[in-house]
Amino acid sequence: MGQFGFTGLVCGLLLSLAAAEDGFAGWLRYAPIPCDTSCLQRLPSKLTLLNATTGSPIETAGLELISGLQSIFSQNLTTTQSRCDESSSILVATVEDFRHECNATTAIPELVQDGFWLRSTGSSVQILGQSARGALYGAYEYLSLLAQGNFSHVAYSSNPHAPIRWVNQWDNMDGVIERGYGGLSIFFKNGRVVDDLAPVKQYARLLASIRINGLIVNNVNANATLLSAENMRGLGRIADVCRPYGVRIGVSLNFASPETLGGLDTFDPLDATVVNWWNNITNSLYEHVPDLAGYLVKADSEGQPGPSTYNRTLSQGANLFARALQPHGGILMFRAFVYDSNLNESDWKADRAKAAVQYFKNLDGEFEENAVVQIKYGPIDFQVREPVSPLFANLFETNTAIELEVSQEYLGQQNHLVYLPPLWKTILNFDLRVDHKPSLVRDIISGERFNRTLGGWAAVVNVGTNTTWLGSHIAMSNLYAYGRLAWCPTDDSERILHDWTRLTFGTNSQVINTITNISMASWPAYEQYSGNLGIQTLTDILYTHYGPNPASQDNNGWGQWTRADHETVGMDRTVGNGTGYTGQYPTEIAQRFEYLNSTPDDLVLWFHHVPWTHRLHSGKTVIQHFYDAHYAGAETAQTFVSQWESLRGLVDKERYDAVLDRLVYQAGHSIVWRDAVNNFYFNMTGIPDQKRRVGQHPWRIEAESMELDGYRLYTVSPFETASNGTAIVTSSNSTTGTARTTLHFPASTYDIGVNYYDMYGGESHWTLSLNDQVVGEWIGNMRNHTLGNSVSIYLDGHSATRVIFRGVKVQKGDELKIVGRPDGVEPAPVDYVVLLPSGVVD
Incomplete structure (x- = not known):
């Protein structure tokens, strides 16, 4: 690249770094750090890049270093043509180029694919990668140290835990993201790839900085139109944007595409015309994306088509794609999320948790060498706590990868702060004791435990057009930590958090x-x-x-059951009396979970059906x-x-x-x-709380107990998502409602909370007053604008929320009044008012 183009790209990076603190820069803010003259003199002033071809990760490393040092220290790096000058210089190269160009005899530890060596002795820095991508990772490592104020002299190598470190986007072709809580897709709109790929470029930067090397751009519930000629060209544009950052893109495929898109009368994976169709599609994709990472396939799962339609096995279905990819060096990721969604809860032996092993264990050894079975960390579906999936201990001759979730589907959907690495660590550090030998999950997925050639990591990530990427600034700690753990799963969760916080907040x-x-x-x-x-x-x-x-868990075919009744609760998954699930684990683990006295409390209801009084x-x-x-x-x-x-x-x-x-x-x-x-x-159960809290709320005023004008009572379903099972709503969607009451609480200063329902499809307006003096007012716009979770059109646990007005002086006998003005389908619903003395939570 000419000097003009190089400078132009650097200026573009610097301009983006100067933008408002809206979250778009993520942890790549490179905020200024105080640095006096003596400090600046210790920093490198020159940059040498070996073999920095246009668009290569080496060139990108140079751009990042120039913009990073300028942003952090206002230090201008000048590029030099001196090939191996070490004085006050940063040298970036592959190990091979370094040794060839510099006749170097430096002892460098052995590096595996994507590994790097970083040596800093103040103003002299060497960043050497096993590959160009590894060198880029080393550049980001160096910048991360500087951005955190770490000027230490260092000399160390760093190698990845596993070769596959991917993210899975669940973006649909219409631009909507399944489980998307941070806006619309940055990849697709109206059935095609978007024109403006600037957000994709920034996302690629973020991924590269945490050493993610693969990006599946579309939903596992795939739409075959992704494979149209126009969209293949669009995929080529996405790949062009990601390539300089060492991020290879891949795509999710719909198993039935030969029929729905190709016009064939079958999608049988063993039919010659189907095999030929997929080979042609794969060849076409590689013409547009020569470095395509590979495919992700969800088949025979949750209504998605698959090989069972033709009585073929899952391995036969997977191998169809794996073989099409082999000439191009691509990888096939095949999801193990296959289960019967029409189970009968009256069958004591029925158990969705057993499905993965039942479907895949007998296929061990039948998958092609470039196929990887992608296994969710637990046997159900991204729950707040699950035991490790036993499938990890049942595939000895098959490549495996762990599937994690950054997108918090069941875990607060990024409205609730939930830092996930401690959860992930319970799985990664679990020892499955296969053949009575150490068998940590992290060593299984890397391929080390069973001597496999491939393996690694995948995470569902729902970045969107919101400038915070995930809808929440704090939630980005999970994406950062995922990359860190995928590179080194022994990293400490708290240390990762410290690094992310310094980079993101200072x-x-x-x-x-x-x-x-x-x-x-x-x-x-x-x-x-x-x-x-x-x-x-x-x-x-x-x-x-x-x-x-809670009631939704039972009496359905999905199998996420609690089996709760008035006397007992929990799934009996024992071999002796239950579903037999514990028998899917190796002997030592099976025995631990088979018996109540050796099952830890935090999993007791997963494995055992017990009385509430147990x-x-x-x-x-x-x-x-x-x-x-x-x-x-x-x-x-x-x-x-x-x-x-x-x-x-x-x-x-x-x-x-x-x-x-x-x-x-x-x-x-x-x-x-x-x-x-x-x-x-x-x-x-009818069993009271020993501490007499449940159902006892002395500081609450139920809305239905107030004097109502223009409001009427409404029975909420499910009943438990309203205090006393009842709320109030306006008499009509054009009627303003008023609820008033006389307060009988002791004179004091209170925080006044109002629990109400913020439904999708309307923006009601409420005013709270004391003695006709306005305390506060609010609009029900969270579900439409502010929050990003899946919305609800009902009064329920999804739309229920609270507003707080602090430090309100109240006298006994004051009149409290709420006026609600409905909007759209939202009838200004209110559940209760609570007056909170200092230190009281209710």
């Missing part, structure tokens, strides 16, 4: 400590107030997968643990708000306000969760 110790405290407490808290003891998240699995609905290892009964955990989790969520507020003035206003809004929402919604689950099981 080096202030209070900011780092506060974000760390909140984030590390977030997964335990969410587990407590959603679903615990291994019962799963208790979210609504029949509608939006977001808010509470005493856990903790000494509590199951039902009392439920009550206590849900209160404890909600109380923890309240602390997130005050902790974040301590950072006022230490975090830029734009991001401070955005994060605060989410944490305030989470605090309110955690109470919706707490009450819904506790009330549901109290109603089911």
